[in-house]
Amino acid sequence: MPLVKSVSTLGSYVLLMKKVFSVPERWSVFFQQFIREVCKLILDSIWIVVIISIFIGAVITIQTQLNMSTPLLPRYTVGLATRDVLLLEFSSAIMCLILSGKVGSNIASEIGTMRVTEQIDALEIMGVNSACFLILPKIAALVIFIPILVILSMFTGILGGYLVALTTNVISVSTYIYGIQTAFIEYYVFYSLQKSLVFAFIIASISSFYGYSISGGAIEVGKASTNAVVISSIFILLFDVILTKILLQ
Amino acid sequence: MIEVRNVIKSFEGRTVLHDISCVFEKGKNNLIIGQSGSGKTVLMKCLIGLIQPDSGEILYDGRDLLKLKTPDLKMLREEIGMLFQGSALFDSMTVMENVMFPLTMFSNLITIEREKRAQFCLERVNLHGAEDRFPSEISGGMQKRVAIARAIALNPRYLFCDEPNSGLDPQTSILIDELINDITKEYNITTIVNTHDMNSVLGIGDNIIFLNKGQKEWVGNKDQILTSSNEALNNFVFASPLFKSVKKAAVSEEFAKEFPNG
Numbered sequence: 280m281p282l283v284k285s286v287s288t289l290g291s292y293v294l295l296m297k298k299v300f301s302v303p304e305r306w307s308v309f310f311q312q313f314i315r316e317v318c319k320l321i322l323d324s325i326w327i328v329v330i331i332s333i334f335i336g337a338v339i340t341i342q343t344q345l346n347m348s349t350p351l352l353p354r355y356t357v358g359l360a361t362r363d364v365l366l367l368e369f370s371s372a373i374m375c376l377i378l379s380g381k382v383g384s385n386i387a388s389e390i391g392t393m394r395v396t397e398q399i400d401a402l403e404i405m406g407v408n409s410a411c412f413l414i415l416p417k418i419a420a421l422v423i424f425i426p427i428l429v430i431l432s433m434f435t436g437i438l439g440g441y442l443v444a445l446t447t448n449v450i451s452v453s454t455y456i457y458g459i460q461t462a463f464i465e466y467y468v469f470y471s472l473q474k475s476l477v478f479a480f481i482i483a484s485i486s487s488f489y490g491y492s493i494s495g496g497a498i499e500v501g502k503a504s505t506n507a508v509v510i511s512s513i514f515i516l517l518f519d520v521i522l523t524k525i526l527l528q
Numbered sequence: 529m530i531e532v533r534n535v536i537k538s539f540e541g542r543t544v545l546h547d548i549s550c551v552f553e554k555g556k557n558n559l560i561i562g563q564s565g566s567g568k569t570v571l572m573k574c575l576i577g578l579i580q581p582d583s584g585e586i587l588y589d590g591r592d593l594l595k596l597k598t599p600d601l602k603m604l605r606e607e608i609g610m611l612f613q614g615s616a617l618f619d620s621m622t623v624m625e626n627v628m629f630p631l632t633m634f635s636n637l638i639t640i641e642r643e644k645r646a647q648f649c650l651e652r653v654n655l656h657g658a659e660d661r662f663p664s665e666i667s668g669g670m671q672k673r674v675a676i677a678r679a680i681a682l683n684p685r686y687l688f689c690d691e692p693n694s695g696l697d698p699q700t701s702i703l704i705d706e707l708i709n710d711i712t713k714e715y716n717i718t719t720i721v722n723t724h725d726m727n728s729v730l731g732i733g734d735n736i737i738f739l740n741k742g743q744k745e746w747v748g749n750k751d752q753i754l755t756s757s758n759e760a761l762n763n764f765v766f767a768s769p770l771f772k773s774v775k776k777a778a779v780s781e782e783f784a785k786e787f788p789n790g
């Protein structure tokens with residue numbers, strides 16, 4: 280039975296997405312909603328991206344240094360490793376996992392509350408395509424701006440490592456700087472950005488789906504927002520594996 | 529005028545609406561009454577197309593809702609105003625933006641004209657000075673009024689109200705009822721109101737349909753409802769002690785008239 284249920288859930292998800300991807304009734308209203316979502320979902324997430332990236336960048340630098348204290352490896356490997364961990368995995372996949380917790384639960388509970396309080400019915404009655412009206416601006420906001428957050432995370436992560444070099448004797452600043460410039464592969468950045476596009480779509484669409492398909496009362500809103508985070512995290516990790524296989528090999 | 533023919537609806541094998549047929553007339557307050565769980569909301573949601581009935585026809589001045597193609601359905605939707613049980617105001621928008629919303633989406637008015645129209649609707653429901661507040665910052669009665677203003681913004685031909693006075697104090701209830709009545713008569717629209725409030729029934733019930741466990745049990749108006757001999761209807765109408773005592777008084781009065789000498 281779980282299989283039947285998953286298939287029917289997937290079916291409703293696809294149907295909802297079909298409804299979402301239609302031409303907005305009013306572009307001016309769409310644009311207004313889009314700006315609102317960018318402010319609420321993206322601008323509000325900048326601080327968490329910055330703080331987490333700085334700390335993780337710092338921790339990676341310290342740990343790499345500890346694990347590489349063999350004379351066989353050049354000292355600048357620490358900077359190189361920090362940079363590549365951030366570029367390849369942390370700033371895209373792990374950052375999006377964190378954002379799915381913050382942004383995903385926000386989306387699911389907002390749309391879920393609108394469902395429970397009949398605001399979605401009110402839109403439908405007026406003849407508004409509620410799925411397109413509510414969900415499309417969120418998907419657009421995340422797909423366009425999460426890659427920018429990812430770039431921000433790369434820079435601030437590397438800055439975290441730099442702060443370690445600057446304030447402690449783990450590694451010297453010049454070695455760190457040399458390390459982060461050595462053997463730089465541009466493609467890693469594009470690979471990360473491509474992944475983050477997919478992750479952004481996963482977060483926005485899955486969270487919206489769980490909020491939109493609530494039936495029942497306020498308790499369901501909590502459940503939906505938990506489901507949104509859990510399921511979008513699983514899919515982010517799944518697509519992380521798939522995309523890495525496709526894009527890096 | 530809205531005509532309902534043989535509408536049946538069941539959920540997971542449990543029939544909630546048993547073969548309902550009725551007529552809702554233009555320029556009148558058409559009330560659907562009945563206990564909680566009798567199927568009023570389901571019937572209303574079928575009428576406006578939020579729920580698909582299993583079978584039956586719903587005719588809006590001859591147009592069958594269930595057979596309309598998407599563009600025609602969209603056009604019909606613009607002729608429908610609805611007041612939801614919980615008001616269903618958009619809580620991310622101010623009062624003014626809420627009332628302007630249908631105008632923004634569906635009219636070709638410029639901003640100033642839209643504002644003027646929204647202001648007119650807000651004045652029509654006697655709401656002043658709350659334009660810039662958010663729905664969470666105003667009282668339940670005010671929310672209902674804003675919802676009415678939003679529902680009439682596009683000059684609807686059909687107005688639906690689901691339990692318009694649930695959660696309101698008796699005085700505010702009466703004000704909302706009067707407002708619905710005035711709007712119906714003034715613009716000559718087809719109004720359908722779900723309620724279980726006897727004050728509303730006796731106040732504005734031009735045409736009353738009594739639902740009992742998903743069956744249409746009785747049809748009449750507010751003058752006939754107190755003297756009906758339908759048992760289920762009497763149980764519903766005279767459930768409260770107040771109405772019981774009214775009935776007793778009426779009966780003893782009649783008794784006194786018939787037998788003046790005791």
Ligand SMILES: Nc1ncnc2c1ncn2[C@@H]1O[C@H](COP(=O)(O)OP(=O)(O)O)[C@@H](O)[C@H]1O
Pocket residue numbers: 539544562563564565566567568569570571
């Ligand atoms: N979506 C639904 N799924 C299953 N049962 C429902 C649904 N909506 C309403 N019902 C059932 O239909 C019956 C009538 O409900 P409703 O129309 O809301 O009553 P009311 O007259 O209080 O408005 C209730 O027993 C309710 O449980």
Ligand SMILES: [Mg+2]
Pocket residue numbers: 568569691
């Ligand atoms: Mg109801």
